[in-house]
Amino acid sequence: MISRGRVVAAVFVALALTPTSAAAYCRTTTVAVPPDYKPQVCFADGLPLFWKNACVGYDVSRSASQRFSLDVISPVVDEAFATFTGATCAGGKVGITASNLGPVDCTDVRYNQKGTNSNLIVFRDDVWPHSDPNNTLALTTVTFNADTGEIYDADMEVNSSDKNLTVGDPVPGDGFDMLSVLTHEAGHFLGLAHATDTKAAMYASYKPGAVEMRTLKPDDVEGICAIYPSATRRAVDTSVAASGFIEATACDPTPRRGLAKDCGSTDPPATEKSGCSVAPTPDDRPGVTGLAACVAAIAFAASARRRRTT
Template identity: 45%
Template sequence: MNASNRGRFAPIAAGLSLVAATLLLAPTASAYCRTTSCKGVGTGARCSPVRPTDCGVELFWKSPCVGFSMQKDASVQIDLDDATQIFVDAFKKWTDADCGDGKHPRIKVVNLGPVECHAHEYNKKAGNANVILFHDDVWPHAGAGSTLALTTVTYNVDTGEIYDADMELNGANVEFTTGIDNVLYDLPSIATHETGHFLGMSHSADGTATMFADYMPGSTDLRSLENDDIEGICAAYPPGDPIPASCDPTPRRGFESQCNPPDITPEDGSCCTTAPGAPRSAGGSALAALALALSLAAKRRAERARP
């Protein structure tokens, strides 16, 4: 990284929760929000329509093609192949969104295959993987009985560029289902919401949106996007020239399957980052964390319109 674009780094945690979160926004129409980096504040959002609390620069993936990997053990509830396909389909909902005139967001998400590492981490001085993993035995974060999933995004706090994103799913306390019968906690719905966070979307104030901050157990409504979600992803990654076949989805600093890989030659101007619960190095980086909760809905969303 050269001197003109050096920045600090921060992880942001975005999760799905079953309990009511404080300061939840009332449902409104057309209110998508993008997660932002706000200098001197931490993590915030910019929304459409604009809110008085809007601040900062929007988070985004700089490359139009991004890779993700499933952790090879998947879950006792769902095997690797099925879990991988659910997340491939969830990402496709966002990347295939109709931005008008047959055009789509200029972002592609590629499955890079399974990895060994069973932890969220971002390695500033070594290779990485944008990993999706299940915790079947113990949920290692706060809110074990109230959290469905957690997405942690590491980004440059000055530019908003996303460097890494990892998703953790709470198989220890949540019974996921994948079909349309006898639905409990619908994994395809949760995956669609979490992949929105992966791409830089924040919670919407539109009560019908997939990025709204609640989930009704037994519902499959979040499997598809609403107009609010589509407007947001098309604003984040406006349609443009076709993504070239040569576009490289390799994670920052190279692809790495193992946890805590050995350091490679550091970047110019590099500093450090810390993954929650797993310090990698010390230095002058600014860290911020924000939990975005998908809380238990008070009633089913009968009003959700489906084509």
């Protein structure tokens, strides 16, 4: 069964949250996270998500952004993915790679069950088409097999409509570093949920002006290596394989059913989303983390709203 979902509900997480175990990384699962869930520990219901292929491809929308041209933003997207796929695991290099398959003439987030597809990165300059536009920087939609956890498709949307997103250095004190945001989103794209380690790139809260999330911390490396320990194995639930591992398919970055260079399809655009968002919050209150729904990503919060509004 193929599923998509949307992460929209908000819960609160203390910024001083302490991991409850050495493995503070979390994997996204096939089960919707309850709106009132407070993730001091990982939400473990359902099956963990994974890409079965030894490599995945992604495409940046040719229109890019009015603020950042395709030539400027594509290398940033590439660097974000390379941060994860360049991780070193105990047995060697992490077992998944990601390739930029070139720009596509499409801005629709969708998964085509009968036609070609693209794993799209798109920038929403004019209007953010989802809920909570003031507190959302990005949304990642993942389509997966609900019976196994295998990811079929993933799309990122970046809210560039009224956010102070920046590329390069220095990052202003009230700015959101694009590379940090995209690196965090790449983790969701690959199957990671929010970590409980406050220093991790996958932690749910981002402070404007910060660049620490550009790089992986030990927790992030442990998480990506747990899912993809080698190019030939994928870690799955024991209900999928008794050993806890299945064999990966040979590297082919082509999206499921072929690469779509435009939006032509028999399927309509998606209306259900799973998302990772960045929400500014006051300095003196806990970070807001939106967690919920039936799939893939989780919300990403930023502290220091006061600096953005004064």
